[in-house]
Amino acid sequence: MNDPPLGTRGVPKSLPLILARELASNLATPMFLMDAGGMLVFYNDAAALLLGKPFGELGEIPSGEFGAALEVTTTDGERIRRRDTPAGVAFFEHRPAHMTVMATAYNGVRRTYEATAYPLFGAEGEMHGVVSVFWQRGPAEHD
Amino acid sequence: MRARVWGCRGSVAAPGPDTVKYGGNTSCIEVRLASGQALVLDAGTGMRPLGVSMQEDLPVELHVMLTHLHLDHLQGLGFFRPLFAPGLDIHIWGPTSPVQHLSERIAMYLSPPLFPVRLEDVPSNITFHDAPEEPVTIGSATVRAAKVTHQGPTVGYRIEEAGDSLVYLPDHEPSLGADLATLPASWMSGHDLANGATVLFHDAQYRDHEYGAHVGWGHSSISDAMEFANKADVGELVLFHHDPYHTDDELDALLAEARRGWPGMEDRVRLASEGMVINLGAESAVEPR
Numbered sequence: 047m048n049d050p051p052l053g054t055r056g057v058p059k060s061l062p063l064i065l066a067r068e069l070a071s072n073l074a075t076p077m078f079l080m081d082a083g084g085m086l087v088f089y090n091d092a093a094a095l096l097l098g099k100p101f102g103e104l105g106e107i108p109s110g111e112f113g114a115a116l117e118v119t120t121t122d123g124e125r126i127r128r129r130d131t132p133a134g135v136a137f138f139e140h141r142p143a144h145m146t147v148m149a150t151a152y153n154g155v156r157r158t159y160e161a162t163a164y165p166l167f168g169a170e171g172e173m174h175g176v177v178s179v180f181w182q183r184g185p186a187e188h189d
Numbered sequence: 190m191r192a193r194v195w196g197c198r199g200s201v202a203a204p205g206p207d208t209v210k211y212g213g214n215t216s217c218i219e220v221r222l223a224s225g226q227a228l229v230l231d232a233g234t235g236m237r238p239l240g241v242s243m244q245e246d247l248p249v250e251l252h253v254m255l256t257h258l259h260l261d262h263l264q265g266l267g268f269f270r271p272l273f274a275p276g277l278d279i280h281i282w283g284p285t286s287p288v289q290h291l292s293e294r295i296a297m298y299l300s301p302p303l304f305p306v307r308l309e310d311v312p313s314n315i316t317f318h319d320a321p322e323e324p325v326t327i328g329s330a331t332v333r334a335a336k337v338t339h340q341g342p343t344v345g346y347r348i349e350e351a352g353d354s355l356v357y358l359p360d361h362e363p364s365l366g367a368d369l370a371t372l373p374a375s376w377m378s379g380h381d382l383a384n385g386a387t388v389l390f391h392d393a394q395y396r397d398h399e400y401g402a403h404v405g406w407g408h409s410s411i412s413d414a415m416e417f418a419n420k421a422d423v424g425e426l427v428l429f430h431h432d433p434y435h436t437d438d439e440l441d442a443l444l445a446e447a448r449r450g451w452p453g454m455e456d457r458v459r460l461a462s463e464g465m466v467i468n469l470g471a472e473s474a475v476e477p478r
Contacts, residue, residue: 058374058381061336067376068366088376169285169342170319 056106062166062174063087076159076180080137082173086112096159096180098151109133117150121158132163136176140165149180156187190330190350190469192388193219196235197461199360199394199408199430200261210437212463214238215261216359216430218390222350224328226250230346230357230390235463236265244270247277252327254320254334255283256359257343258294266295267304275312282318282334284342291317320344338362338378339407347382353469356386356423359430364413365405374420383421387469390461391418393428396443411443415451415458426458427467 059067063081067088070077076093080086087106094100097116104115113128120126126147128134135143142164150156163178196202196214204213215233222228227248229236232255251271256262271277283291292308292315299308308315320334330350337345337358345358363369363378374380383389393414395403400410408430409417418426428447431440440460448455 056375059376061338061378064338064376064378072366169287171287 059087060168060174062168066166066175066177070177076182078133078178078180080109080133080176080178082175084109084137087175093180096149096151096157096182098153098155109137115152118161119148119150121146121148123148132161133176133178136163136165136178140167140173146183157185158183190223190348190353190355191221192355192467192469193221194235194461194463194465195219195239196231196233196265196463197429197431197465198233198261198433199392201433202234202261202264203433207436207438210462211431211440211460213433214463215264216256217265218357219243220348220355221248222328222330224249224330226252226328226330228327228330228332228348229253231256231262231359232264232266232269233261234265234268237268239265240268240270240272244274247271247274250280250328251277252280252282252332254332254346254357255281256345256357257284257339257341258298259341259360260298262359263295263298267299267306272311272313272315277313279313279315280318281315282320284334284336284344285319286342291319320346333382335379335382337382338365340405343407345379345382347386350469353387354385355467355469356383356389358383358389358391360407361392361417362405362407362409362413363417364409369413369416369420377417377420379417380421383417383423386421386423388425388427388467389418389421389423390427390429392430393443393447394430394432396439396446399432411447412450415447415454418458419451419454424457425467426454427461427465428458429461431460 070090074092076096077090079088086109089101118126129138132143132145144162147161159180161180166174196217198215214235216231217233217235218230220228296308324331324333332348334344334346339360348355358379391414392409393411394408395410397410397412444460
């Protein structure tokens with residue numbers, strides 16, 4: 047499958063994405079939202095702690111750029127290709143996925159997470175995007 | 190296009206001496222296009238008198254556009270006389286569902302024991318359509334729908350004709366979990382539909398002090414309706430879906446509250462009332478009842 051098209055930044059969001067964003071905004075669990083075009087369109091304050099950067103500072107960015115900014119590895123330290131991360135599987139294969147991962151934030155802090163991602167399908171089966179949720183396991187490590 | 194309000198009450202019909210000025214019938218607006226077609230926005234109890242009025246002058250084409258299937262938006266359908274006109278073509282549009290076809294969902298109401306006549310037995314020719322999320326042409330107008338925040342699958346409609354646009358969002362809670370003042374427009378439910386509308390009919394069920402006890406019920410406070418309309422830069426806001434417990438006097442107070450709170454919008458906001466007619470043409474004009 048080809049990489050997702052770019053250029054969905056700032057476009058009106060569909061209702062499932064709007065509702066997912068409101069849910070994320072009101073949770074203390076890190077949550078990321080990608081739209082159907084592969085743009086990272088939102089993450090909540092809890093996810094900002096995970097990343098080390100607030101969403102307002104980063105803004106909407108293509109998921110490819112975001113993948114480069116957040117280094118995700120297996121618990122053994124092996125780098126995971128973007129399309130093999132839970133979000134990548136949900137996006138490219140249209141199915142839910144779960145994995146234990148290590149993520150390194152902008153500030154170099156490394157944490158272990160249980161990561162779950164699932165696609166958002168509308169009433170007619172159309173794809174609206176992907177929700178990714180990260181649950182931290184254990185303490186943070188520093189480079 | 191010409192819009193006439195036949196019902197603007199929310200939740201349940203509220204007839205009586207306290208609701209004479211604004212009316213007690215539930216949601217129903219008739220929109221007549223320049224090309225002769227009639228669009229009926231929702232099938233609340235206001236649809237019954239509309240049907241009486243329409244039977245003497247049936248439109249060349251009749252489209253019923255349902256925002257959702259709560260009873261206050263559907264109850265008038267069974268009492269709409271054109272439904273019983275043999276051979277009349279009627280198009281009914283409504284929100285999609287992954288579970289049941291629109292006709293099956295409507296038939297849950299239009300069938301015994303809730304209603305004596307089965308939908309499949311009415312003599313008019315009904316065609317059911319999913320609410321169009323891509324623009325469709327109906328006569329001289331284009332119509333499109335979008336899903337919006339309410340309880341259950343719900344859409345709003347935008348009708349455009351000759352450069353004017355009427356947007357109908359009777360049941361809408363765009364502020365659910367969000368602060369409309371700071372929310373980017375692209376993340377605001379209904380904004381894309383309402384943006385730049387000539388006239389916006391919008392949910393304004395609650396006074397601000399009432400909204401706190403009704404968060405998540407799918408309706409807007411006056412302030413949220415005003416904020417939404419302001420952000421969408423609409424030409425005129427018509428407050429709609431009046432709470433059944435609000436008397437005429439309370440609605441007058443509500444309008445005064447809205448105008449006080451939004452200086453600069455005083456002349457662009459009014460309350461919907463039964464019989465209100467809005468002509469959208471070179472210059473929009475509201476006719477007295």
